[in-house]
Every structure is written in C-alpha cells, then in structure tokens.
Amino acid sequence: MTPLLDIRDLSVALPRGSDRRYAVENAVLTIARGETVCVVGESGSGKSVLAQATMGLLPETLPITGGTITFDGQRLSGLSESRYRQIRGPQIGMIFQEPMTSLNPVLTIGAQIDGALTAHGSRSRAERGARRRELLELMRLPNPSQIGDRYVHELSGGQRQRVMIAMALANNPKLLIADEPTTALDVTTQKEILRLLATLRKELNLAVLFITHDFGVVAEIADRVVVMSKGHVVEQGDAGKILHSPRDPYTRRLIDAVPRLAPPIAAVRSNSDTVLEIKGLTKTYKGRSSLFGARRADVKAVDDVELSVARGEVVAVVGESGSGKSTLAQIVSGLLKADDGSVWLHGQDLAQVSRRQRRRLAPHIQMVFQDPFSSLNPRHDIERIITEAPIAHGVSAAKARSDMQRLLKLVGLDTNAAKRYPHAFSGGQRQRIGLARALILKPDLLIADEPVSALDVSVQQQVLELLADIRRELGLSILFITHDLRVAATVADRIAVMRQGRIVEQGSTAGLLRAPASDYTKALLDAVPGLQWEQNRSELATAERQPSKVN
Numbered sequence: 001m002t003p004l005l006d007i008r009d010l011s012v013a014l015p016r017g018s019d020r021r022y023a024v025e026n027a028v029l030t031i032a033r034g035e036t037v038c039v040v041g042e043s044g045s046g047k048s049v050l051a052q053a054t055m056g057l058l059p060e061t062l063p064i065t066g067g068t069i070t071f072d073g074q075r076l077s078g079l080s081e082s083r084y085r086q087i088r089g090p091q092i093g094m095i096f097q098e099p100m101t102s103l104n105p106v107l108t109i110g111a112q113i114d115g116a117l118t119a120h121g122s123r124s125r126a127e128r129g130a131r132r133r134e135l136l137e138l139m140r141l142p143n144p145s146q147i148g149d150r151y152v153h154e155l156s157g158g159q160r161q162r163v164m165i166a167m168a169l170a171n172n173p174k175l176l177i178a179d180e181p182t183t184a185l186d187v188t189t190q191k192e193i194l195r196l197l198a199t200l201r202k203e204l205n206l207a208v209l210f211i212t213h214d215f216g217v218v219a220e221i222a223d224r225v226v227v228m229s230k231g232h233v234v235e236q237g238d239a240g241k242i243l244h245s246p247r248d249p250y251t252r253r254l255i256d257a258v259p260r261l262a263p264p265i266a267a268v269r270s271n272s273d274t275v276l277e278i279k280g281l282t283k284t285y286k287g288r289s290s291l292f293g294a295r296r297a298d299v300k301a302v303d304d305v306e307l308s309v310a311r312g313e314v315v316a317v318v319g320e321s322g323s324g325k326s327t328l329a330q331i332v333s334g335l336l337k338a339d340d341g342s343v344w345l346h347g348q349d350l351a352q353v354s355r356r357q358r359r360r361l362a363p364h365i366q367m368v369f370q371d372p373f374s375s376l377n378p379r380h381d382i383e384r385i386i387t388e389a390p391i392a393h394g395v396s397a398a399k400a401r402s403d404m405q406r407l408l409k410l411v412g413l414d415t416n417a418a419k420r421y422p423h424a425f426s427g428g429q430r431q432r433i434g435l436a437r438a439l440i441l442k443p444d445l446l447i448a449d450e451p452v453s454a455l456d457v458s459v460q461q462q463v464l465e466l467l468a469d470i471r472r473e474l475g476l477s478i479l480f481i482t483h484d485l486r487v488a489a490t491v492a493d494r495i496a497v498m499r500q501g502r503i504v505e506q507g508s509t510a511g512l513l514r515a516p517a518s519d520y521t522k523a524l525l526d527a528v529p530g531l532q533w534e535q536n537r538s539e540l541a542t543a544e545r546q547p548s549k550v551n
Contacts, residue, residue, distance in 0.1 A: 002073070003030035004207050005054065005175055010067035010077075012049055012058065012231075023049040023062055025231045031175065036201060036208040038218045038239070040254065041228035042456040043427065047211045050228070051177050053077075054209070055094055056084040072174060089119060093168030097180040099160035103152045109163050110148025116170040135166040140196060156321070158189035162196070169200070176200075177209045182217060183454070186320040186483045187527040194220050194529065213456045215258050216486075216530030219243055227251045243533055255537075257461040259486035261513065261528055273346070275444050275477040276309040276332065281341035283327055283501075301327040302338070303501035309445065314471065314478040316492035316509075318485060318524070324501040325481045329449050332479065333367045334358065346444065363393055363441035370450035372430035376422040376437075382408075383418040386437045393441070400440070407436040410473075411466060428459035432466065439470065449481045464490055485528055489513060497521045 007029040014023050024046040031037045039047040052058050054069055056076065069076040071092065076084070088094075096102040104112055113132045117123055123131065136144035139162040152160060161181060168176055178197070182190040198221060200206055210221060218225055222239040227248065235248040246252050283302040301324045309315045317325045330336040332343055334350070343350045345364060353361065369375040376385055386407070387400035395403075405415045411432040422430055431451060438446060448467070452460040468491065470476060482488050488495050489509060496506035497518060505518040516522050 004033045004072055005029070005031040005209070006068075006070040007050070007054070008068045008070075010050070010053060010069060011065045012046075012053055012062050013065045015061050020230060022046075022065075022231045024053070024228075026067070027228075027231075027233050029226055029233065029236070031207045031209055033174065033207055034201065034205045035223050036197075036210060036221050037224045037226060038210045038212055038222040039226045039228060040212060040215065040218060042213060042254075042458055044230070045228040046231040047228050048179055049231075051094070051179050051209065051211055055088055055092060055177060056081070057088075089116065089173070090171040091173050092175045092177065093171070093173040095161070095164050095168050095176065095178040095181045097183060099164045100152065102164060103160060105152050108149055108151055109155070112163070113148070113167055113170060116167045131170070135170060138169070138200070139163070139166050140192075156189070158185060158192055161185065161189075161193055165193075165196070165200075169204075169206075172204070173206075175207045175209065177211075179211045180213070181210075183212070183214070187485070187524060187529070188320060190217075190529065191527040197221065213254075214529065215243065215255055215457070216528065216533070219530035219533035227254070244536065254457060257457040258530075258534075259457075259461070259464070259484075259490040261486050261489050261525070261531070261534060273311045274308050275311050275313075275346060276307075276479065277344040278305055278307040278328075278332070279342045279344070281305040281328070281331060281343065282339050283324075283331060283336065284339055300501045302331065305341070305498075305501075305503055307496055307503065307506070309477045309479055311444075311477055312471065312475045313494070314480055314492045316480040316482055316488035316495045317498055318482055318488050318495055319498035320483060320524075322500075323498040325498050326449055327501075328498070329367070329447050329479065329481050332445075333365055333447050334362065335367075363389075364444045365447065366438035366441055366443040366445075367447040367449060368431070368434050368438050368451045370453060372427065372434045373422060375434060376430060378422050381419055381421055382433055385422075385433065386418075386440055389437070390440050403440050404436070407439055410439070410470065411436050412462075426459070427455055428462060431455065431459075431463050435463075435466070435470070439474070443476070445477045445479065447479045447481070450483070451480075452487060453482065453484065460487070467491060485513075485524060497524070 007027060010024055010027045011022050012024040014020060027050060039050060041047045049062065053064060056079065058064065064077055071087065110132055113135060114128050117128050117131060132148055133144055136147060141147050141159060141162055155163065182193050185193065194217065197208060201208055212218065218239060224237065225239050225242040226236040227234050227250065229250045235242065235246065235251050242251065246255060281302050282304055285299045285301055305328060307315065317328060319325045327336065331338045345361060350358065350361065383401065383404060386404045390400040390403065391397055404418065408415050408417060413429065413432055425433065452463050455463060464487065471478060480491055492509050494507065495509050495512050496503050497520065499520050505512065505516065505521050512521065516525060
C-alpha cells in the first residue's frame with residue numbers, strides 16, 4: 001500500500017558553528033492512512049524539525065539539503081510557498097505545543113476558527129457557522145453554541161488545546177501533525193485529549209504524526225514508533241516491540257528514564273524536628289467586575305489547608321491546574337499573603353514577624369521555579385545570578401563566589417559556567433543553575449514548583465537524581481509541587497492531593513499509591529498514561545530477577 005506520507009533520506013542543515021552539521025540527517029519515515037506514528041526523542045533530536053519540514057515551515061537558516069518528502073503522491077520538497085499554502089491546512093493540519101501562544105488573545109474562539117475556514121475556501125457565513133458548531137461539538141467542548149464567543153484567557157488549558165485541534169481539522173485534512181500537544185497538561189486533561197485524538201482518528205480515518213518525549217503517551221496511542229537522537233532515526237518499528245524489547249541502547253535509556261508509578265523502597269520520614277507547619281491556610285481571589293458590569297465569582301484557591309514537612313523529608317503536593325498547589329507554594333515562600341491561617345517555620349509564625357525579621361528569615365525558604373529560562377535574568381551572567389542574593393544579605397563577594405563555585409560542582413556544572421549567560425545552557429542545565437541559586441542561601445526548606453514538568457524524561461531523571469543527592473548531603477526538606485504522580489512517587493516520602501483548594505487526602509507515598517482513599521486520587525492514578533505498559537514491564541523485570549526453576 002502506498003503511504004500517505006513518505007519521507008526519504010531527508011537532511012536539514014544547521015547554521016555554521018552549531019554543535020553538529022545537520023538538524024536531521026538521512027531520516028526515513030512513512031505514515032499510512034489512519035495510522036498513528038509517534039516520533040520520540042530528547043530536545044534537539046530533530047523531531048520538531050522533521051514536522052516543520054513536512055509542513056513547509058522551516059526558517060531560511062535550516063535549509064533542506066537532501067532527500068524527499070512526498071504526501072499523497074505529491075512531492076512537497078521544493079514547492080513554492082503559494083502552492084504549500086494550498087496543502088497546509090486543507091490537507092495537513094498541525095497542533096502546536098502551547099495553545100496560549102498559538103491562539104490570538106484579541107479574537108474570539110469562533111473568529112479564529114472562521115479564519116481557518118476562510119483562509120482555504122470561499123464559504124458563506126452560514127456555512128462557516130454550521131462548520132464551526134460542528135467542530136466545537138466534535139471536540140466535546142461544553143456549550144458549543146456559546147463557547148465560540150469566548151476568548152482564549154477564558155478557557156482552561158484542555159479547552160484551548162481542543163480549540164487548536166478544531167482549527168487544525170477545520171478543512172478536513174488527511175494528516176494531523178501534533179507537536180508535543182499534551183506536555184503541559186494535567187494527566188486528566190491529557191487523557192481526555194488522547195481519547196479525543198483516538199476517536200477522531202477512527203471517525204475520520206485520520207493519519208497522525210505525534211511528536212512526544214513521553215513513552216507513557218506512546219504506549220496509549222501509537223501504532224508505530226520512530227526514535228530520533230541528534231538528527232538520526234536510531235530505531236523504528238511496531239510500538240509493542242519498541243516499548244517491550246528496544247534494540248538501540250539510546251531507546252533503552254529513554255525508556256529506563258521514565259519514572260515508575262511505584263512507592264519508594266523505604267520511607268525516609270523520621271521523628272525529627274518539624275521544619276514547616278501550615279495551619280488553616282486560606283486564600284481567596286476576589287472576582288472582578290468586567291467592562292460590561294458582569295462580576296466574576298470569587299475563587300477560593302486555598303481552603304483551610306493543614307500540612308507539615310519534617311527535617312530531611314520530601315512532601316509532594318499533587319493536583320490538577322487550578323487545584324491551588326502553586327498558590328500554596330507562593331504563600332509559603334512569601335510571594336503571596338494568605339487571608340487566614342498561619343505558616344510556621346521552626347516554630348515561628350511567619351505572619352506575626354516584622355518586615356525586618358521576615359527579611360532575615362527569607363534565606364531559610366528558597367524556591368525553584370517551573371520555567372528556569374524565564375526565572376533567570378537573561379542580561380546577567382551566571383555568577384551574578386547566583387551570588388546576588390547572598391551579597392544582598394551581607395555575605396562578602398569573595399565568600400559568595402567561593403560558595404557559588406562549590407555549588408556549581410554540586411549540581412554537576414563546570415565552574416567556567418559562571419561567566420556565561422542563561423541562553424548558552426540547555427533546559428536541564430538552567431534548572432541546575434536555578435537549584436544552585438536557591439541553595440547558596442543554605443535554606444532549611446526548598447520549594448520546588450513543577451521543576452521538571454517541561455524537561456525531557458532523561459533530563460528529568462538527572463534533575464530528580466540530583467535533588468535526591470542534594471537532599472541526602474544537606475539534610476534538606478523539600479515541598480515538591482507537581483501534577484505528575486510518577487514524579488511524586490519517585491521523590492516523595494509523603495503525598496498530599498489537592499483539589500479545588502482543599503487537601504482531599506494525604507499520607508505516605510507507599511500507602512497512598514497502594515490504597516488511595518479518595519475517588520479523586522483514584523481518578524488521577526487512572527489517568528496516568530501507559531499504566532498497562534508500566535505494569536507489563538514491571539512484571540517482566542520481576543520475572544527476570546526470579547531464579548529459574550529446574551524440575
């Protein structure tokens with residue numbers, strides 16, 4: 001059978017002075033009608049460049065230097081931009097990773113879908129309206145007749161992603177390219193989007209090229225898998241074979257790096273001092289009146305929360321977006337003020353201390369943020385970024401520089417990194433810099449707010465192992481905010497599950513994962529992608545460790 005998409009020996013050059021010659025080199029990939037092919041690899045592997053080349057969206061700095069791309073019998077490589085526009089949209093649709101930056105904030109959802117329709121045809125207003133309603137219903141969006149009048153900021157992350165899918169499908173394409181469409185989503189929302197794509201594929205006989213670094217997602221949706229590393233396709237084949245018996249060492253490393261949803265071997269919680277104690281914490285965001293007089297309802301982001309962290313303990317706070325976990329972290333760190341309740345550090349109520357005392361206590365609680373790039377000043381070199389805070393708290397420049405060099409080594413970076421700027425580092429390296437900046441003040445409590453959610457699984461594994469090493473070496477207490485139960489299972493002694501501002505359940509990691517009491521926790525566990533695959537590989541690993549029996 002002739003494939004719908006046929007990529008043969010494709011090579012895309014990188015600019016002179018790059019770390020390698022090609023972004024993609026001699027890549028081969030095919031997709032049949034109605035098939036889902038997942039392209040997996042770390043950042044910089046070339047998987048997004050492959051998608052952009054297929055869509056004709058490569059910048060001039062990344063020229064195609066060899067090979068061919070054929071779609072539905074037509075050669076795409078070498079087409080003019082005007083001819084490509086006739087294919088891009090009507091025949092090949094694309095979903096981007098971050099809908100908030102891909103959708104226009106000043107246009108309604110309906111207007112943006114209309115734009116996708118009118119760009120590739122002369123539909124009448126009535127035809128556009130009917131197609132818009134059809135698409136919104138197809139996306140299983142609530143109140144499809146009304147949601148078209150809303151703006152991007154009024155939708156949840158999952159709803160925005162559904163709108164992106166609706167726009168990509170507006171003109172009935174034969175191929176849908178999805179570039180990391182679920183990476184930033186909660187597990188429950190991710191599950192909804194994956195189910196939706198699977199349903200659309202069956203109903204529309206849609207071919208899907210799905211780009212991801214999450215093997216759990218691969219296990220849920222893929223017919224075939226293509227694994228890329230540094231521009232090369234290192235392995236491809238049937239999804240079951242790749243997931244259960246990968247041949248290439250790189251593929252095995254990626255799979256081994258996926259956190260397992262299993263409790264730690266032994267809990268580390270001790271009866272030592274309580275570092276952090278939260279009592280009856282409450283925070284409400286007051287609804288504001290709009291331009292036309294309508295007033296939004298108040299939102300209780302944190303509702304009577306009780307939580308503690310002992311010395312040397314890691315407590316993970318898990319929940320969906322909007323559950324209140326980041327608001328909780330910001331209150332504890334002093335970035336937000338609570339409406340009621342108290343935060344105690346070493347038995348001292350932070351709400352009752354003076355501003356001068358709060359400044360003196362500030363070094364004892366430090367925070368690592370989700371996006372290391374936006375949290376590091378791009379105009380400052382790494383030395384200034386790390387040493388600025390201790391110098392502001394009275395440490396001499398020489399002592400701060402000495403501490404910085406020690407911490408750079410501790411987080412696995414060369415001391416020469418001090419004179420470089422944030423843009424010169426990878427995402428994982430920037431997160432290590434963020435850790436060094438937080439640790440230089442010798443905190444008693446580290447708050448890690450989704451510190452690995454934007455990282456590839458292999459880099460994620462490195463950062464989590466680094467956190468574990470630092471915790472053991474420094475006896476650090478950590479409040480770890482995440483929406484990923486696999487990550488929580490890897491790092492935490494205890495887990496607190498938040499929903500709509502309240503802690504619905506908390507307990508030891510082992511106990512909570514084995515026997516969750518709350519229906520909400522059960523739903524979160526059920527939504528983790530690739531559970532069956534994980535269970536199979538756990539059983540296989542157990543069987544391989546068992547001694548063989550001889551009759």
